[in-house]
Amino acid sequence: MTNAAVSSVSTSPSTERRKKILLVHPKFPPSFWSFGFIKDIGGFKTVMPPLGLCTVAALTPPQYDIELQDENIEDLNFDTDADIIVISCMAIQEKRMFEVADEFRKRGKLVCMGGPICNVLPERCRPHCDVLFEGEGEYTWKQFLGEWEKGEHKDRYVQVDKIDMRDSPPPRIDLLKHRAYRLGCIQTTRGCPFTCEFCDIIVTYGRKVRAKPIENVIKELQAWADAGVDFITIADDNLVGDRIYAKKMLKAVGDWNRARKVPLSFYVEMSVDCVKDPELLELMRHANICEAFLGIETPRMSSLKETKKMQNVATDLATAIKIIQSYGMVTVAGMIVGFDSDDKLIFNDQYEFLQKAGIPIVMLGLLQAIPRTPLYERLEKAGRLRAAAQGNNTLSFTNVDPICMSYEDLINGYRDLFARLYTWEAVGDRWLSNVEQWGKKAYYLSQPGKTGPDGKEIKPQPRKWIQKPLGRFKPFLALQTIKIFKYYFNGNAARAKFATRMLWGTLKRAPSALFQTVSYLAYFIHLREYADKVVAKEYKFNYVLDQVNTSGNKFGEGGSINMVKLEKEKKEKINVFDAYKGAEKEVPKEIAEDLVATK
Numbered sequence: 001m002t003n004a005a006v007s008s009v010s011t012s013p014s015t016e017r018r019k020k021i022l023l024v025h026p027k028f029p030p031s032f033w034s035f036g037f038i039k040d041i042g043g044f045k046t047v048m049p050p051l052g053l054c055t056v057a058a059l060t061p062p063q064y065d066i067e068l069q070d071e072n073i074e075d076l077n078f079d080t081d082a083d084i085i086v087i088s089c090m091a092i093q094e095k096r097m098f099e100v101a102d103e104f105r106k107r108g109k110l111v112c113m114g115g116p117i118c119n120v121l122p123e124r125c126r127p128h129c130d131v132l133f134e135g136e137g138e139y140t141w142k143q144f145l146g147e148w149e150k151g152e153h154k155d156r157y158v159q160v161d162k163i164d165m166r167d168s169p170p171p172r173i174d175l176l177k178h179r180a181y182r183l184g185c186i187q188t189t190r191g192c193p194f195t196c197e198f199c200d201i202i203v204t205y206g207r208k209v210r211a212k213p214i215e216n217v218i219k220e221l222q223a224w225a226d227a228g229v230d231f232i233t234i235a236d237d238n239l240v241g242d243r244i245y246a247k248k249m250l251k252a253v254g255d256w257n258r259a260r261k262v263p264l265s266f267y268v269e270m271s272v273d274c275v276k277d278p279e280l281l282e283l284m285r286h287a288n289i290c291e292a293f294l295g296i297e298t299p300r301m302s303s304l305k306e307t308k309k310m311q312n313v314a315t316d317l318a319t320a321i322k323i324i325q326s327y328g329m330v331t332v333a334g335m336i337v338g339f340d341s342d343d344k345l346i347f348n349d350q351y352e353f354l355q356k357a358g359i360p361i362v363m364l365g366l367l368q369a370i371p372r373t374p375l376y377e378r379l380e381k382a383g384r385l386r387a388a389a390q391g392n393n394t395l396s397f398t399n400v401d402p403i404c405m406s407y408e409d410l411i412n413g414y415r416d417l418f419a420r421l422y423t424w425e426a427v428g429d430r431w432l433s434n435v436e437q438w439g440k441k442a443y444y445l446s447q448p449g450k451t452g453p454d455g456k457e458i459k460p461q462p463r464k465w466i467q468k469p470l471g472r473f474k475p476f477l478a479l480q481t482i483k484i485f486k487y488y489f490n491g492n493a494a495r496a497k498f499a500t501r502m503l504w505g506t507l508k509r510a511p512s513a514l515f516q517t518v519s520y521l522a523y524f525i526h527l528r529e530y531a532d533k534v535v536a537k538e539y540k541f542n543y544v545l546d547q548v549n550t551s552g553n554k555f556g557e558g559g560s561i562n563m564v565k566l567e568k569e570k571k572e573k574i575n576v577f578d579a580y581k582g583a584e585k586e587v588p589k590e591i592a593e594d595l596v597a598t599k
C-alpha cells in the first residue's frame, strides 16, 4: 500500500461520547439510469443503493455509531451531531456533492470525500473537503480513522496499489432502507483485463482482475435475500474478465439460487467475447442472469481498433448478440459516437446495426475524455480537449473536439440518432427481436464444434426460456401493471399501438415472457421520456474553476497522481492473461486462443 500525504491537520476528536460518522450520498440529476420518470410506477425512490458507502461503513470499527443518509430517498439533515461526514458519489453528482459538502463545512463539520468522482477529478473535489480519498478505500479509511483518533490525520490519502479483495468486507446493507431501492447490489470482482482507451475502470481498478472469495459472494447474496430483495446487480466492471473465476462463481450462485423457491434475478455488465464460451453462457442462464449490459460501443471496425477494444474487433457482433439473447437475457448495449474515425455516416451505421442486432435498450453516449485515461492523455497532448469533463456521457455535450465532422454536426447527429432509436416503432422491433430468441421461432445460431457442460456438441435447437425475472408476487405488481396500462392506453394512439404490438408479439413468440414484456413497458416509458425531455434539449456545461488548482491544465484536471503513468512506471507488463495468473493450466484451449486474438 502506498499512501501520499500532503500535509498534517490536527483536529482533536471528542473523547467523551461514542463518536458518530454520517455517510452521505448526494442526489442524482435526471439521467439515462436514474429511472426518474417511472419512480411512481415502479414504487421505488431510486435505483440502487450506494455500495461504496456501505463498504466504508463495514470498514469502520464497531466503537463508532454510523448513520447513512441517501438524498435520493430522503432530504438530508444538515443539523447532525456526527463528528465526521463522509460523502461519496460519481462525477454525475458533482454539483450537488459540492453544495452538500460546503453546507456541512459551514457548520464546522469535518468532511471526507471519496468514490468514483475523487478517483478522476480530485482537483475539483479538493476545495470542498477536509480529507480527500483517492482510489479504493479498504486500507486508507482504517488508516485515516487511526490517525484521526490521535489527532494527526492527513488531508489526503491515495491508494495506489490495488487492494486484496479478501480484505473487502461484506457491505453494511443493514443501514439501508431497502424498500426505497429498485435493486440490490453485490460486487464479486474489480478490474478488467482489456485495454479500451476511454475507460477509467482500468485506471482506477487495474487490469488484473481481483475476486472476492465465492463463499463471501454467497453470504452477501443471502443477506440481500433475507432483506427481501429479489433483483440484484452484479456490479462487476466485467463479469467475464476472469472466466475461470466467473464459471466457478456462477455455478455456486446458480446452485444456491435455483434451490430457492423464487430465485433472485441478476443484471450484469460484461464484454461480448463471452459469447465464445458456451459453458460460461450456460452457467449464466443457470444463475438466472436476466439482463446483460454489453460494451459494444460501435459497429465500425476502424473505431474499435482506434479505441483499442480488440475483443470486439475479433467478434461478429450482431451474431454474438443473438447468441447471448438465446440464453434468456435481455441485452443492453453501451454505444458511443464521436470516435476519431466517425464521420457523418456513423449515425446511420449505428442505427442499422442496433436494429439488426435487436438490442432493446441502447445507452447511446458521446465519446468523453475522462481525466487520467489514455484517451484523455492523447487528446490533451493533441490540444483536442474543448471543455472541462462532466459525469454524464448521455447528454448533448462532450469535452472532445471531433475530427471527421464539426462539433455541431456531432451533437445534432447524436440527438437525432437517440430520438430515432427511441421511436415506439424502433423500440418495438428491437424488443420483439430479443424476445424471439427465447421462443420456438428463435432461429438457431449454431456454434460448430462448441460443446456444452456435458461435453456434447450443442444441438441446433432453441433453448427453453428458463429465466425467472420477476421475483416474488407482491400485490403492488397488480397496481404497477394498472399504472403501466394507464400510460399506454389513455387515448394516445401511438402508445397504444406500441403496447399492443409488444404484448401480442410476445404472446406469439414466447408466451411465458409476457409479464417480462409488461415490466419492460415501464422501462421504455423512462427511456422515451429521457430521449424527449433530456437528450433533445440543448445542454450547456460551463464549469467555474474557482479555487481549483489549475497547475495541471486549464480545466483543473489530470495534474494530480496519474495512475496510468504510475502503472507504466512499474514496468510490469499487463496482458489479458493476467486474470488467469496461477491458473494457466486451467485455461481451456479455446479461451487461450480467443485471448491471443484479443491481445
Ligand code: B12
Pocket: 028, 029, 030, 031, 032, 033, 034, 047, 048, 049, 050, 051, 052, 053, 055, 056, 086, 087, 088, 089, 090, 091, 092, 112, 113, 114, 115, 116, 117, 119, 120, 133, 135, 136, 137, 138, 140, 141, 185, 187, 199, 200, 201, 205, 233, 235, 236, 237, 365, 391, 392, 393, 394
Ligand atoms: C452499479 C453501478 C451503477 C448503477 C447505480 C449505482 C448506484 N449506487 O446508484 C447504475 C447501473 C444505475 C449506474 C448508473 C450510472 N453509472 Co455507474 N457504475 C456502477 C458500477 C458498475 C459499480 C458501482 C459500485 O457499486 N461499486 C462498488 C463500490 C464498493 O465501489 P465504490 O463506490 O467506487 O467505492 C470504493 C472506492 O471508490 C472507495 N470509496 C468510495 N467512497 C469512499 C469514501 C471514503 C471516505 C473512502 C475512504 C473511500 C471511498 O472505497 C470503496 C471500496 O474500495 C461502477 C463501476 C465500479 N467498478 O465501481 C459504475 C460507475 C460508478 N458508473 C459510472 C457512470 C458514468 C454511471 C452513469 C453516469 C452512466 C450514465 N451515463 O448514465 C450512471 C449514473 C447513475 C444515475 N443514477 O444517474 C462510472 C462513474 C465514473 C466516475 N468517475 O464518476 C463508473 C465508475 C463506471 C465507469 N467507469 O464507467 N451505475
Ligand code: SF4
Pocket: 192, 193, 194, 195, 196, 199, 200, 201, 202, 237, 238, 271, 295
Ligand atoms: S471491456 Fe469495459 S471495463 Fe474492460 S477496459 Fe473495456 S470498457 Fe473498460
